[in-house]
Amino acid sequence: MPKRILEGVVVSDKGEKTVVVKVERTLLHPLLKKTVRSSKKYHAHDEANALKVGDIARIVECAPKSKLKRWEVLSNASAS
Template sequence: MPKRILEGVVVSDKGDKTVVVVVQRTLLHPVMKKIVRLSKKYHAHDEANAFKEGDVARIRECAPKSKLKRWEVLSKDTPASAS
């Protein structure tokens, strides 16, 4: 079974080897028929402490690493349009 991969913005990097990532998603409200934005915070394992606040991170599901950490960050990619 493939693991889920989400993308979001790092809002906290204060914990050792841990980052908090906010993932936003949009959906159509069933009654109001308006687009609604929802966000959720995920605690993710960052072994190298590579991600800083404001970075865009991709996270994927993993086996539980602690009480809150059920996700891990994928390796930091270099931006393709860095010139």
């Protein structure tokens, strides 16, 4: 089964080797037929501690690393 890859904006880098990434997605409301934006925050493991608030990050699913971290940083999309 392929691992999911998401892209979002770093909203917090306070934790040691941890970033919080806010991922936004759009979906069509089933009744109103209007585009609705929804967002979710994911805690991701950042081994290099390189990402800062406002950076765009790509994260990938991984085995649980702690209570909240089930994602790890794949790359820094703004640097490449």
